Amino acid sequence: MLDIKFIRDNTDLVKKAVELKNLSLSIDDLLKIDNDLLEKKRIQQALQEKRNAHSKKIPKASAEERPALIEEGRKIGQDLDALKPEVSSLEEQLKEMLYRVPNIPAEDAPVGKDENDNVEIEKGGELPNFSFKPRDHVEILELNNWAEFEKIGKVCGSRSYSLRNEMVLLEMATHRMALEKLKAKGFNLVSTPALAREHALVGTGHFPEGRDQVYYLPEDDLYLSGTAEVQPNSLHGGDIRKEEDLPILYAGFSPCFRREAGSYGRDVRGLIRVHQFMKVEQYVICKNDPEESRKWHQALLETSLEIVKDLELPYRVVECCTGDMGTGKVKMFDVECWVPSEEKYRETHSCSALHEWQARRTNTRYRDKEGQVHHVHTLNNTAIATPRILVSILENHQNEDGSINLPKALRPFMGGLEKIKG
């Protein structure tokens, strides 16, 4: 969410952002509503002032004077009541539109329409050169009895998977490795609920637009989060913290749920695109300073790259263009890991800077040393997400017999094994 005053004062900039992000939203309509609302509110305030002054007279008035005064007060009340529906309707409309107003992309963000316009900015690791016919990850999993796909779908619905044996341990090892790294970097490790109330999802910006991607539990009026970013973001909502408290760093570990509505037929095979997965998410709350944000954005990206390098995976970093970065974001990088069977890189990490866009939604603020109150900046990035990362681990580190060489950094978390075989 942007400050309404900012939208009033920088209308062209905001309109440009709507255009760059391919959104259909009329800023002129928004400003019209804002203007109408202001006008109505001024009238309302004047009436309230009148009412307050009037009702102060009544206790002092004599018994004879009172009935007339009360009658007059009732009339003011009626005028106010008449105004109320208009004001609240306009407020509702304005709020609904404000939630959809995009953040202004960074000046150096690549301009583009969709993911095809994303820009590769870094590449690392050696692509594997197999001396045998490599298997895809599904073949490897089945050969080793490391996963079950066929029957589990009947039990749990489409895009289900069930890891088995060494794969369960490997999954946990990747999370353990990531958590240890983040702990060493000063992050607070938190295992968060996946359940969330509606306002928490509005707070991150997943709502109102991404509603159809989120599982809803009507009996309890709760949602299943698609990321552990949701909970830390709302945790400090309404707070005014001290500047010394910042930055606040979280490594959120949680199950994640995504409906994947509209992606029927895409990546239906294997572990790439599933409804339920486990993720460690890096989450940063820092002070309101673009430089500070930029610094953290780089730091978050760096951590993900360390993890990918520790896993000895070929990777690349792309900077997402304006059309692909999402409504709330100022700047966004994806880290993608090589998938040999597809001969392409697949997104495994997503690193976003949102400035105060989320903080305005949750109303998370801090007081600086001069006593001024500001909204915080927030950032997030994947540390590790399974099972998707397992795809690259399995396929890149496979041997002819179907066994898997374990990257050195992972071995301490796998009982010292150098290799696994089902």
Next chain:
RNA sequence: GGAGAUGUGGCCGAGUGGUCGAAGGCAGCACCUUGCUAAGGUGUCGUACGGUCUGACCGUACCGAGAGUUCGAAUCUCUCCAUCUCCGCCA
């Protein structure tokens, strides 16, 4: 799932229809004091929005959230949320 209690400013806590944006205390901040001194005194001390002769000014709203009663609500009513206690169930 059943029964009950509670929810006031950074914290503690008063307040049961008007004089309450809210006593008092603690913490914080500024200044003063320096023979009551690991202390004392004075002042200051929420947020948002609107207005403005842009003044440290005026107004409006906010006492868990929302709705209602009333000329007037922190105070009365309803709904929701959270916390605590007891019972039930349970990994």
